[in-house]
Amino acid sequence: MGTLLYLDIPLIxxxxxxxxxxxxxxxxRRSTSRSRKPxxxxxxxxxxxxxxxxxxxxxxxxxxxxxxxxQKVALDEMLRASDDGTIAPxxxxxxxxxxxxxxxxxxxxxxxxxxxxxxxxxxxxxxxVLSSFT
Amino acid sequence: MVHLRELQENYVDRIxxxxxxxxxxxxxxxxxxxKVVAEEDxxxxxxxxxxxxxxxxxxxxxxSFPCLLDDADETVSRLxxxxxxxLLLIDAEGKIALDSGLPxxxxxxxxxxxxxxAQSVPAPASLTNENKNPPNDRRQALSNGGVVEx
Numbered sequence: 001m002g003t004l005l006y007l008d009i010p011l012i013x014x015x016x017x018x019x020x021x022x023x024x025x026x027x028x029r030r031s032t033s034r035s036r037k038p039x040x041x042x043x044x045x046x047x048x049x050x051x052x053x054x055x056x057x058x059x060x061x062x063x064x065x066x067x068x069x070x071q072k073v074a075l076d077e078m079l080r081a082s083d084d085g086t087i088a089p090x091x092x093x094x095x096x097x098x099x100x101x102x103x104x105x106x107x108x109x110x111x112x113x114x115x116x117x118x119x120x121x122x123x124x125x126x127x128x129v130l131s132s133f134t
Numbered sequence: 135m136v137h138l139r140e141l142q143e144n145y146v147d148r149i150x151x152x153x154x155x156x157x158x159x160x161x162x163x164x165x166x167x168x169k170v171v172a173e174e175d176x177x178x179x180x181x182x183x184x185x186x187x188x189x190x191x192x193x194x195x196x197x198s199f200p201c202l203l204d205d206a207d208e209t210v211s212r213l214x215x216x217x218x219x220x221l222l223l224i225d226a227e228g229k230i231a232l233d234s235g236l237p238x239x240x241x242x243x244x245x246x247x248x249x250x251x252a253q254s255v256p257a258p259a260s261l262t263n264e265n266k267n268p269p270n271d272r273r274q275a276l277s278n279g280g281v282v283e284x
Contacts (some may be wrong), residue, residue, distance in 0.1 A: 025224050077175050090280075092232075092233035092235040093222070093233040094229055094260055095232065095233075098230075099216070099222065099224045100183070100213050100246075102209065102210045102213060104202035104204060104209075106201065106203075107185070107189060107201040111277075113200070115224075115228075116228070118150060120150065123226045124149060124150055124268065125149045125150070125251070127152070127221065127222075127247065128152050128154065128214075128220070128221065128222040130210065130214055130216035131155075131216075131220075131221075132155055132188075132219075133135075133163060133167060133187055133195075133216070134158040134159055134160050134163055134171060
């Protein structure tokens with residue numbers, strides 16, 4: 001939003017003004033002489049092109065800002081979910097994070113076993129391998 | 135899996151390895167497992183994971199630590215965001231000491247895991263020489279693939 005305020009709005013205003021001025025057949029001077037001086041064609045072309053460039057620049061910048069905002073929202077959601085323990089981050093857990101417990105059946109006999117049970121009465125470190133054979 | 139077997143053989147008395155069989159990624163397998171995969175594909179088609187493949191895989195790679203099966207809702211896989219693979223070292227207090235994250239291009243930090251075990255888990259003095267030759271009862275327990283409790 002900051003980008004929109006500080007860069008895009010001036011660009012849009014400038015672009016609209018340039019387009020408006022470029023599309024006018026001539027400049028109307030404020031002088032009292034009421035004289036109308038025809039404008040050179042290249043000035044109109046320059047103004048129109050400048051206006052279009054300003055509007056395109058503003059649109060691109062707004063697109064980037066929107067993408068950045070969506071990424072930030074997604075990241076915030078992911079971090080919030082990680083804090084809730086709903087979902088783990090893709091990157092490594094920081095050391096010291098309590099390992100989420102779970103209960104799953106064993107391959108051997110189907111008995112339900114939790115991570116705590118696996119660690120045993122005299123807990124020793126566990127290498128938890130989450131994978132498959134394909 | 136070679137690394138896992140090596141860890142199993144060398145650090146059997148220092149750490150407990152737990153394998154959680156999660157959704158299959160469909161990667162290439164080797165040896166006899168190829169046949170199993172082909173048969174399972176033919177008979178079961180689209181599947182979450184194959185019990186038979188898990189059994190055959192544990193035998194094929196000679197892995198004797200406990201293997202747990204993730205459920206159809208992929209509870210643990212989602213909890214740890216593990217698909218297709220993730221390794222975590224959990225210390226004796228139940229806190230994560232080392233996490234591979236989602237290893238990109240198979241870059242599992244095996245050396246870091248070995249170093250952490252070597253530095254953080256001293257080998258029991260009486261068992262130092264037994265790491266390569268575990269006692270019979272323990273070897274028997276491991277070969278059963280059951281949960282080993284001290």
